[in-house]
Amino acid sequence: MPIQRIHVENFKSFSELDIELSRFHVVIGSNAAGKSNFISIFKFLRDITINGIVNAIAMQGGAEYLQNTNIGPSRDLVIRIVYQPDQKVEILGQECKDTPLLAIQSCQSSYEFAIRFDSHGDGFSITRDRLIIGCEVMSCDRNGKRLSKIEKIGHGEIQVMSDKGELTYAVDLPEGFPLTEQELIPIYFRGKRVPEKTLLLETPYAYPLPHVEKFFDHIAVYDIDPKLLKKGVAVTGKRDLEEDAGNLVLVLKNIIGDPEKKRKFSNLLRDVLPFVDDFSVEKFMDISLILTLRERYAKNHDLPSTSLSDGTMTIFALIIVLYFEDKPLIIIEEPVSHIHPFLVGRVITMMKESSKRKQIMITTHSTEVVKHASIEDLLLISRDTEGFSVVSRPADKEEVRTFLKNEIGIEELYIQNLLGL
Amino acid sequence: MKKHLFIMVEGEDDVRFFGRIIKPLFVSRYDSVEIIPYASIKRTKVNNFLKSVRLMKNDYIFVADIDTERSVRDKKQILYYHFSNIEGSSIIVVIKEIESWYYAGLSRESALNLEVPDLSLTDELTKEGFNRLIPHKYDSRIDFMFEILKYFSLDSARMKNHSFRFFADRYYLADPIHGHRD
Numbered sequence: 001m002p003i004q005r006i007h008v009e010n011f012k013s014f015s016e017l018d019i020e021l022s023r024f025h026v027v028i029g030s031n032a033a034g035k036s037n038f039i040s041i042f043k044f045l046r047d048i049t050i051n052g053i054v055n056a057i058a059m060q061g062g063a064e065y066l067q068n069t070n071i072g073p074s075r076d077l078v079i080r081i082v083y084q085p086d087q088k089v090e091i092l093g094q095e096c097k098d099t100p101l102l103a104i105q106s107c108q109s110s111y112e113f114a115i116r117f118d119s120h121g122d123g124f125s126i127t128r129d130r131l132i133i134g135c136e137v138m139s140c141d142r143n144g145k146r147l148s149k150i151e152k153i154g155h156g157e158i159q160v161m162s163d164k165g166e167l168t169y170a171v172d173l174p175e176g177f178p179l180t181e182q183e184l185i186p187i188y189f190r191g192k193r194v195p196e197k198t199l200l201l202e203t204p205y206a207y208p209l210p211h212v213e214k215f216f217d218h219i220a221v222y223d224i225d226p227k228l229l230k231k232g233v234a235v236t237g238k239r240d241l242e243e244d245a246g247n248l249v250l251v252l253k254n255i256i257g258d259p260e261k262k263r264k265f266s267n268l269l270r271d272v273l274p275f276v277d278d279f280s281v282e283k284f285m286d287i288s289l290i291l292t293l294r295e296r297y298a299k300n301h302d303l304p305s306t307s308l309s310d311g312t313m314t315i316f317a318l319i320i321v322l323y324f325e326d327k328p329l330i331i332i333e334e335p336v337s338h339i340h341p342f343l344v345g346r347v348i349t350m351m352k353e354s355s356k357r358k359q360i361m362i363t364t365h366s367t368e369v370v371k372h373a374s375i376e377d378l379l380l381i382s383r384d385t386e387g388f389s390v391v392s393r394p395a396d397k398e399e400v401r402t403f404l405k406n407e408i409g410i411e412e413l414y415i416q417n418l419l420g421l
Numbered sequence: 422m423k424k425h426l427f428i429m430v431e432g433e434d435d436v437r438f439f440g441r442i443i444k445p446l447f448v449s450r451y452d453s454v455e456i457i458p459y460a461s462i463k464r465t466k467v468n469n470f471l472k473s474v475r476l477m478k479n480d481y482i483f484v485a486d487i488d489t490e491r492s493v494r495d496k497k498q499i500l501y502y503h504f505s506n507i508e509g510s511s512i513i514v515v516i517k518e519i520e521s522w523y524y525a526g527l528s529r530e531s532a533l534n535l536e537v538p539d540l541s542l543t544d545e546l547t548k549e550g551f552n553r554l555i556p557h558k559y560d561s562r563i564d565f566m567f568e569i570l571k572y573f574s575l576d577s578a579r580m581k582n583h584s585f586r587f588f589a590d591r592y593y594l595a596d597p598i599h600g601h602r603d
Contacts, residue, residue, distance in 0.1 A: 260558075267567035271437060323561060345458060349433045353562055371461050407463050 002215070002328035002359040003042075004108065005082040010068050010075045011044075012037035012060075013389040019379070024355035026373040027363045028414065029381035034389025035363045038381055039331055041079065042219050042361075045201070049217040052202045053115075053126075063117045063124065070387070073117040076127055080112040085215050086328070089138070089147060092179065100139040102179065103147065107134040107155075111206075111216075113199055129162040129199055131206050137177050153177055158184075160206055162194045167205055221331040224317045226310035226338055232288035241325055245317035249289045249305070252316065253281040255324060268319045272346050273312060291316070310338035318347060322354040329359040336366050344368040371411040375404065382420045394419040423452035427474050427481040429467070431460045434566065435484060435519045441570045442526070446594045451480070464503050471506040482592075483511050486518045487584075513591070516544055516584040520551035523566055525582035526573035535568060543582045 007018040013034040029035050040060065047056035060066045067077055085106040092102040114128035134157055140150040154174025161168045169190070171181040189205055200206040201216060224245045233249045241251050255261045256279075269276055278294040280302070291305040293312070305313065318335055335351075336344050348369060351360050362369070370378065375395045384390050394400045394413075399421040403413055413419050426447055428439050439456050447454045459467045474481045483500070490496040493514045500507055515522060521543040532539040536556050540546065552562065559565040575595050579586040589595055 263568075264561065264564050267564045268561065271563055271567055274440060345461065346433050346436070350563065357560065407465065409463055 002085075003081060003083045005080075006041065007078070007080040008041055009078040010071045011077055011079065012040060012066065012068065013383075013387075014038075015068060015071060015386075015388040017389075017391055019391050019393075021359070021361075022376070023359050024352055024377050025361045025379050026369055026377050027361060027379045027381060028365070028370060028419070030417070033381045033383055035381050036333075037389060038379075038391065039221060039333065039361075039363060042329065042331060043221050045079065045081065045216045046219040046221070048199055048201050053199045054197055057122060057124070063122045067117060068388070073119050076114040076116050078112070078114045078128070080110065082108060082110045083215060084108055089140075089150075091140075091142070091147075092184075099178075100141055100149070100151075101147075102177075103138050103140050103150070104156075105136045105138065107136055109133045111201065113201070124197070126162070126164075126197070126199060129194075131160040131200055133158040133160070137174055160200060162200050162205075165194045165196060165198075167192045167194055215328060218327050219329045219331070220321075220325065220327045221333070222317075222321055222335075223333045224314055224321075224335065226313040226317075229291075229313040229317060230305045230308065232284050232290040234288055235283070241317070241320050245320075248313070248317050248320065249281055249291045251320055251324070252279075252291060253289060255320070256281060261324070264323065265319060268323060268350070269315065272315050272319075272343055272350075279316075311340060311343075314338045315343075315347070318350070322350055322360075327358055329361070331361045331363075333363050334365070335362050336364065336369055341368045345372045348372040367411040367415055370414045371409060373410070375400070375410055378410070378419065380419050392420060397421055425477075425479045426451040426454045427470075427479060428454065428456045429459050429471075429481060429483045430456060431484070431486060431519070432458055434523075437563075437566060438519055438523060438570070439484070442573055442575075443594075447592075468504045468506050471504060475506060475508075481511055482513055483507055484513045484515060487514050487516045493584075513588045514584060516582070517546065518548050518551075520548050521546040521582055522578060522585050523569050523573075524551060524554070525580075525585055526575070526578040527569060528572075528574050528577040531572035531574065531577075534572065541581065544584070 003021050005018070005020050008014055009016050014037065027035050027038060044056055044060060047059050051059065057063060057066055067073065087105055087107065089103050089105045092104055110132045112128060112130050113126065115124050116127050117124045134155070137153040137156050138150050139153060140147045142148070153176050156171070156173040156177065159170040161170070169181065169185050171184055173184070192205060194200065194203055194205065220243060222243050222245065228244055228246045229248045233247050237247045237250045239251065239254060241248065255265050269279070275296045276293060277296045277299060280292050281289050282292050284290050292302040293305070293308060294302050314335070318332070321330060321332065336347060339347060344366065351362065354360060364370070378394050380392050380394050381389055382392070400413060400419060403418070404410065410419070428443065430436055430439055436456050436458050444454045444456065457470070471481065471483070485496060485500060487493065487496050490499060496514045497509055497512055500512055524540060524546055525543040527535065527537070527539070529539045537554050555562060555565045559568070575589065579589050579595065
């Protein structure tokens with residue numbers, strides 16, 4: 001599972017938060033409870049990786065809006081993430097010709113940083129910055145592309161630390177591992193300094209081994225705007241779906257171009273919208289693309305996307321997000337706000353299925369979503385007596401369990417605001 | 422008054438099956454055919470729903486998996502206990518789970534096309550067993566189920582699953598099969 005645990009201090013409406021995550025979560029809470037602030041943690045990490053910490057702070061509105069208003073610069077802003085990168089086995093090499101190959105597989109890793117803001121303005125210093133890469137070390141043979149005779153040597157850890165910009169590595173590898181720290185960490189990674197106001201996460205030094213690929217920059221936070229999807233899009237653009245799904249038609253064009261992908265997309269689409277007979281992407285004036293859809297009721301008449309409902313367009317985007325985007329963690333804000341309650345169960349079934357391959361988190365106010373989610377999937381965000389946001393799991397609460405046992409549905413407890421008892 | 426048929430099913434996998442395969446076989450007999458997934462509805466509400474359907478003199482079929490019950494009779498007893506308004510004649514028990522009905526609809530040729538094993542009987546096929554049969558090229562179970570429904574043969578399903586055959590014969594969904602099963 002990509003992100004297994006998250007810990008934050010002095011971040012937006014949170015004073016302190018420490019919570020384990022599962023593969024699928026439905027984040028609920030009343031207005032202004034802190035749902036968006038919770039999602040901002042993941043956006044912030046993603047933005048640091050892509051744009052750097054200075055820009056990431058600015059993208060959140062500056063230090064003033066990033067720290068908790070009541071705490072301010074009196075405490076560091078801390079974020080710690082325990083995560084599981086893609087578990088690929090990478091060959092490190094061979095000690096000599098007659099010995100087995102050495103391989104390494106990433107496993108549970110963690111990243112932590114702390115920032116101390118100046119008492120005024122957006123100035124800050126980095127007080128802690130540490131990545132711990134967990135790995136399993138093994139020996140193996142290679143037959144063509146396949147690895148065989150895989151034997152575990154043991155568990156290891158590679159720590160990468162930046163202390164006031166000075167970069168250090170600490171390698172703890174199991175007994176019997178023949179390579180030294182010097183051999184494992186490439187020479188061009190040593191004795192370097194991380195530039196001022198720069199976190200490890202934004203440098204190549206956080207990724208000293210080829211198997212530890214970047215992770216946080218692949219987090220996607222979707223806020224699908226169905227009105228935007230109905231417009232034609234330029235023929236040029238990204239092949240990944242934009243976070244507002246504005247380039248949906250372009251992404252769909254690529255799916256249609258691959259018969260196997262189109263078959264799969266059509267099946268999934270018809271599972272939710274049985275009346276759809278076919279869909280295509282048409283070129284308009286040679287410069288833009290537009291989605292057209294053929295309904296079962298009018299076989300000789302294609303409808304342009306401008307005539308399609310917001311819910312239909314949202315479902316197109318959701319299927320792409322859930323089944324065609326290769327991301328370790330996806331967050332979807334209010335995904336069912338345009339979808340009929342009868343179809344919500346089907347969409348949630350798809351989300352649960354897709355969460356076997358990627359971590360999925362959605363925010364919602366919809367009682368239908370709550371009804372179709374399992375109690376274990378829910379994360380409830382509320383405010384404590386001091387106004388700090390807290391995240392709890394209704395599944396852990398005895399009172400909630402008792403209500404459920406007595407056939408009071410989750411959705412009723414949600415409507416009555418009793419999930420936080 | 423218009424005559425409606427309500428098919429009460431457990432979850433979304435059942436909705437998909439009944440929506441694509443069974444509903445078209447009933448549409449000519451009723452003004453409307455509605456499929457209602459009941460697993461996420463509280464029992465008292467399901468019971469009141471059944472009561473309303475009966476008061477309106479509409480028809481309903483209540484579909485339930487046999488789960489861990491030893492016999493159809495035992496399963497019906499459980500349902501009588503939970504729903505006072507249910508009638509035994511309207512209950513259809515799926516053995517074992519709806520996945521066994523999906524798979525039963527694959528003829529030998531269809532199984533070959535989908536690159537899955539041909540099973541002569543699916544009475545013992547569970548959800549877990551079905552999941553193990555999904556070829557690697559399908560990374561979505563929903564996609565695979567949908568693909569099965571494209572190939573679904575009523576005759577094959579009646580040959581390969583006893584409970585489906587009972588259901589199909591009970592509601593005259595196809596010509597009766599005479600003689601031995603192969």
